[in-house]
Amino acid sequence: MAEIDRMLEANERWAESFPGSKPVRPGRKVAVVACMDSRIPLFGVLGLEIGDAHVIRNAGGVITEDVIRSLTISQHALGTREIVLVHHTECGLQSTDDISFADAVEAATGRRPPWAARAFTDVDQDVRESMRLIRESPYLLSREVRGTVFDVTTGRLREVQEA
Numbered sequence: 317m318a319e320i321d322r323m324l325e326a327n328e329r330w331a332e333s334f335p336g337s338k339p340v341r342p343g344r345k346v347a348v349v350a351c352m353d354s355r356i357p358l359f360g361v362l363g364l365e366i367g368d369a370h371v372i373r374n375a376g377g378v379i380t381e382d383v384i385r386s387l388t389i390s391q392h393a394l395g396t397r398e399i400v401l402v403h404h405t406e407c408g409l410q411s412t413d414d415i416s417f418a419d420a421v422e423a424a425t426g427r428r429p430p431w432a433a434r435a436f437t438d439v440d441q442d443v444r445e446s447m448r449l450i451r452e453s454p455y456l457l458s459r460e461v462r463g464t465v466f467d468v469t470t471g472r473l474r475e476v477q478e479a
């Protein structure tokens with residue numbers, strides 16, 4: 317069975333207890349930028365309910381031009397002010413480096429990606445780099461950002477202190 321079929325079936329049951337529509341503006345005025353990792357159930361991890369927060373995810377939870385686009389919309393159009401970062405232990409981006417990854421993509425497809433994978437080794441440094449990029453963005457109304465690392469073994473969230 318294709319995954320989409322299992323998902324459509326699961327949704328039938330899940331929607332029975334769906335609470336209904338909420339305001340489009342996130343109730344807790346917060347945007348979360350997190351890694352796409354399959355082991356981080358963000359709503360549970362952060363105690364979020366439907367309608368509480370924007371959630372922006374990508375590989376690594378890194379700050380890209382498109383993340384800035386989403387955060388800018390989140391703040392200017394939809395009223396969020398705080399930004400929370402969630403990176404994590406055992407990230408897939410720690411198992412490669414930008415050059416090796418681009419080499420592998422080029423070897424497999426004949427095309428070298430114009431973007432960097434944004435691999436890293438030190439997760440705390442990676443969180444600090446993301447906080448720096450947010451603070452440097454000229455488009456945001458609020459640069460109130462704090463960063464965390466989620467431990468995929470314990471389920472615990474640890475705040476990263478500024479260097």
Ligand SMILES: [Zn+2]
Nearest residue numbers: 351353407408
């Ligand atoms: Zn990750």
